[in-house]
Amino acid sequence: MSMELNKMLAAILTAGxxxxxxxxxxxxxxxxxxxxxxxxxxxxAPAGGDAAAPAAPAAPAIEPIGPLLASANPQNGQAIAQRQCASCHSFNQGGRNGVGPNLWGIVGAPHAHAEGFQYSAALVGMRDRPWDYEELNQFLAAPRAYAPGTRMAFNGIASAAQRADVIAFLRSLAAEPKPLP
Structure with missing residues (x-):
């Protein structure tokens, strides 16, 4: 190294x-x-030292999924699910739970239904509600808004048509698929 380079490095080091x-x-x-x-x-602004945080804007209304299910494409839904869900979930009958629970028979099943899977308190609190088409629609659109505190690290599917396709695929994951609404 040259003497000039040493001087420059020393100046930078000294300044730091x-x-x-x-x-x-x-x-x-x-x-x-x-x-x-x-x-x-x-x-x-509110009086006092600790100003409350502004209220979050209300979540936009999610389009009902019923009308879209009639024309939904389960094969497209399977492709979307394989891309976005398969790293955490399995889809086969009797499949193992992974980071997320197995999704076989999810349509019509109660929330937090998979044996041996540790659900978040948010979903355990909904155990008395079934995963119907609208519940799945709400969850797939915005999981954290649907179940605050959920451990699912997924932002959701923005497109209603894609959600309908995924729900149609999930509907097919049953020995006897539930009737469409």
Whole structure:
């Protein structure tokens, strides 16, 4: 290495050390205190030191799935499910639970029904409700909005037509598929 390169690296290293030491000294010298009330009052903001977070906007209404199921394509739904669901779920009769439960016979089954699978409290609390077509539609559209606290790391399927295809595929995963609505 040349002497000039050594000088440049030393300058960069020295500057980094100076900034780090300055930060440590600053943290040791300054002890911020939270004020009881805000110094600057903002019109329309709630009074008090802890302003509540603004309410989340209401989730948009999800299109009913019933009318779309008549023209849904289970083969397309299978392709979507293989792409988006198969890494966590199995689809065959008697299949094992993975990261997610086996989905054979899901349509019409109660929530949190798979033996031996550890469901989130959100889904266990819905155990008395069956997975009908609209319940599946709501869940597949936005799992975390449907069951807050769910461990399912999936954002949902935005397209109603694709959800209908997946639900038609899930309907086919039964010895006797449930009738369409």
């Amino acid at each position: 050390i100076v900034f780090m030491v300055t930060g440590i000294i600053g943290d040791a010298l300054v002890h911020p205190k939270r004020l009881e009330r805000s110094v600057l009052e903002i019109a329309g």
